[in-house]
Amino acid sequence: MREATLRDVAELAGVSPRTVSNVVNGYAKVTELTREKVERAIAQLGYRPNVLARHLATGRSGQIVVMVPYLDTPYFAELLQAIIPVARREGYNVLIDQSDGDREHEGQLIGQASHHALFDGMIYSPLGLSQEDLSGRDPALPLVVLGERTSEANFDHVGIDDVAASTEAVQHLIGLGRCRIAAIGDQPYPTGEAAQRRTKGFRAAHAAAGLAVDESLVIGTPRFNRVDGAQAMERLLALENPPDAVFCYSDLVALGAVHTLVRRGFRVPEDVAVIGYDDIEDGRYGLPTISTIAPDKQEIARLAVERLVMRIKSKEPVAGVDLRAGHRLIARQSTLAQ
Amino acid sequence: MREATLRDVAELAGVSPRTVSNVVNGYAKVTELTREKVERAIAQLGYRPNVLARHLATGRSGQIVVMVPYLDTPYFAELLQAIIPVARREGYNVLIDQSDGDREHEGQLIGQASHHALFDGMIYSPLGLSQEDLSGRDPALPLVVLGERTSEANFDHVGIDDVAASTEAVQHLIGLGRCRIAAIGDQPYPTGEAAQRRTKGFRAAHAAAGLAVDESLVIGTPRFNRVDGAQAMERLLALENPPDAVFCYSDLVALGAVHTLVRRGFRVPEDVAVIGYDDIEDGRYGLPTISTIAPDKQEIARLAVERLVMRIKSKEPVAGVDLRAGHRLIARQSTLAQ
Numbered sequence: 001m002r003e004a005t006l007r008d009v010a011e012l013a014g015v016s017p018r019t020v021s022n023v024v025n026g027y028a029k030v031t032e033l034t035r036e037k038v039e040r041a042i043a044q045l046g047y048r049p050n051v052l053a054r055h056l057a058t059g060r061s062g063q064i065v066v067m068v069p070y071l072d073t074p075y076f077a078e079l080l081q082a083i084i085p086v087a088r089r090e091g092y093n094v095l096i097d098q099s100d101g102d103r104e105h106e107g108q109l110i111g112q113a114s115h116h117a118l119f120d121g122m123i124y125s126p127l128g129l130s131q132e133d134l135s136g137r138d139p140a141l142p143l144v145v146l147g148e149r150t151s152e153a154n155f156d157h158v159g160i161d162d163v164a165a166s167t168e169a170v171q172h173l174i175g176l177g178r179c180r181i182a183a184i185g186d187q188p189y190p191t192g193e194a195a196q197r198r199t200k201g202f203r204a205a206h207a208a209a210g211l212a213v214d215e216s217l218v219i220g221t222p223r224f225n226r227v228d229g230a231q232a233m234e235r236l237l238a239l240e241n242p243p244d245a246v247f248c249y250s251d252l253v254a255l256g257a258v259h260t261l262v263r264r265g266f267r268v269p270e271d272v273a274v275i276g277y278d279d280i281e282d283g284r285y286g287l288p289t290i291s292t293i294a295p296d297k298q299e300i301a302r303l304a305v306e307r308l309v310m311r312i313k314s315k316e317p318v319a320g321v322d323l324r325a326g327h328r329l330i331a332r333q334s335t336l337a338q
Numbered sequence: 339m340r341e342a343t344l345r346d347v348a349e350l351a352g353v354s355p356r357t358v359s360n361v362v363n364g365y366a367k368v369t370e371l372t373r374e375k376v377e378r379a380i381a382q383l384g385y386r387p388n389v390l391a392r393h394l395a396t397g398r399s400g401q402i403v404v405m406v407p408y409l410d411t412p413y414f415a416e417l418l419q420a421i422i423p424v425a426r427r428e429g430y431n432v433l434i435d436q437s438d439g440d441r442e443h444e445g446q447l448i449g450q451a452s453h454h455a456l457f458d459g460m461i462y463s464p465l466g467l468s469q470e471d472l473s474g475r476d477p478a479l480p481l482v483v484l485g486e487r488t489s490e491a492n493f494d495h496v497g498i499d500d501v502a503a504s505t506e507a508v509q510h511l512i513g514l515g516r517c518r519i520a521a522i523g524d525q526p527y528p529t530g531e532a533a534q535r536r537t538k539g540f541r542a543a544h545a546a547a548g549l550a551v552d553e554s555l556v557i558g559t560p561r562f563n564r565v566d567g568a569q570a571m572e573r574l575l576a577l578e579n580p581p582d583a584v585f586c587y588s589d590l591v592a593l594g595a596v597h598t599l600v601r602r603g604f605r606v607p608e609d610v611a612v613i614g615y616d617d618i619e620d621g622r623y624g625l626p627t628i629s630t631i632a633p634d635k636q637e638i639a640r641l642a643v644e645r646l647v648m649r650i651k652s653k654e655p656v657a658g659v660d661l662r663a664g665h666r667l668i669a670r671q672s673t674l675a676q
Contacts, residue, residue: 072415084436095433098422118399
């Protein structure tokens with residue numbers, strides 16, 4: 001006996017093939033009565049929709065993956081909440097992968113996904129892999145990388161202008177009359193590209209103001225968490241001549257730095273002004289509230305999803321582009337006293 | 339010309355097929371020199387590993403999905419951090435789906451996944467679908483549901499004993515001499531099964547102590563968030579005879595309730611004692627710290643993954659079981675003054 005088809009089910013149930021498809025895929029826009037008729041016909045004919053085989057033919061699964069280093073980092077949590085509804089509106093479901101910044105894991109998932117019809121595309125926030133690593137990947141998987149591009153590639157980048165944003169942040173501190181400005185978060189190794197762009201902006205603002213950078217005030221951190229900021233601030237306060245302002249490479253780092261300052265009896269911003277990066281909710285409700293660089297997360301989400309969908313639908317290879325979302329500086333209590 | 343095989347690549351590169359597979363899958367345990375040799379051979383032969391076809395044969399993708407209502411709810415964020423490493427140790431990658439508690443979305447992903455080799459299995463925290471909805475699903479997808487079972491099913495449940503835990507929470511309040519105890523979080527509709535078990539425990543503790551439940555103290559909430567707790571507490575304080583203790587169905591609800599109490603000038607726990615549920619990090623660092631029921635999240639993760647892997651590997655249909663993880667009551671400042 002030949003295998004029952006969707007058309008057979010439709011005929012037996014007395015409905016259109018589209019309605020059968022709606023029932024099979026669990027779409028809600030089917031009346032209870034129709035659903036029952038279709039389900040009875042499916043059971044009677046032993047029909048099994050072969051979705052995988054269909055995907056093998058079309059190469060589409062309707063799923064995209066967003067790979068981020070840490071799900072519980074507020075910046076990524078907020079960015080995911082922006083990406084999910086945009087992708088759903090475009091007809092794609094979003095699955096999320098946590099890489100832990102592990103180089104092997106990142107390479108493995110990209111490798112598997114590339115040779116695979118598991119996902120139609122990937123939005124990827126790199127931490128373990130450098131741009132050089134990525135440039136050698138198989139181009140079969142439509143890929144959009146979060147962050148700025150530093151080299152030619154067969155995938156896209158979406159990010160804000162980190163150097164410009166960091167320059168603005170440090171110029172804000174200089175504009176307040178501060179002249180011993182520290183930076184917390186440098187990562188001078190191949191995968192620390194995002195951190196290095198912030199250090200570049202830090203230096204550019206100094207140069208533009210004719211200020212020399214005191215290299216003892218540039219502190220590296222393994223991650224961008226509260227603990228990194230708290231520990232780096234301890235080191236800065238132990239200096240003979242501590243800073244009067246700090247540019248932190250994330251709001252979590254800034255929250256950690258402020259924690260140390262307050263605990264040690266320093267006033268923020270009177271003794272030390274602090275500015276962060278990311279505009280996460282925790283910074284908006286901190287005591288003091290945290291001045292920050294706010295990336296336009298909605299625009300990042302929209303650009304990343306639109307570009308990925310275009311790549312998924314394109315039949316030709318597409319050259320990589322570097323798309324810039326907007327950002328703005330938000331001055332709060334940690335740099336401007338009430 | 340016949341398609342190149344993995345064995346052809348191995349022969350040309352002068353390495354074992356296993357090494358080729360390591361390179362193809364991006365495993366890091368390959369020297370740079372070997373990787374280069376293999377990559378050159380792959381390019382020369384135009385070899386393309388057909389992972390999808392292999393999966394079509396074995397029906398395995400190596401990916402499992404965890405579907406949760408909200409990624410940014412701390413309880414789920416913490417549970418995911420427990421599930422991911424356990425699954426990786428078992429050889430499965432974890433992809434995460436946010437359902438927003440949307441009935442259509444939940445049904446659709448389960449429906450697609452069932453007819454699909456996209457994922458090998460699913461761990462699912464239901465919110466939109468009731469257990470009755472789930473019982474009619476296609477049994478093709480190995481499924482473990484988080485929460486307690488209320489009916490026979492062809493999938494497993496993993497959860498703590500909510501009724502017992504809730505009874506203990508309320509007995510703790512009764513043991514402190516409180517007798518007007520409120521409950522915040524009831525959800526008396528089909529998808530509110532988890533909430534209803536907590537209400538059941540609330541009533542059981544009253545019955546065991548010979549106390550009557552004042553029905554005006556049982557407050558329903560649409561979700562288990564801070565705002566739900568804050569608003570419900572407002573309603574309770576507006577009563578002619580407000581409660582002297584509150585059992586909250588999540589720590590977020592408890593944090594919201596405490597916020598309202600403090601803002602209105604009530605002392606916690608002197609005027610109103612508050613206990614939550616979930617043992618999230620925010621509650622451990624609250625002012626006051628929040629007493630709570632702590633589910634053993636590590637055990638939930640271990641039981642859920644082990645059971646799912648067993649189902650994935652089993653060739654026979656497996657009857658559904660109800661597995662219980664442990665829990666304990668942790669008394670903190672919100673019920674015991676310092």
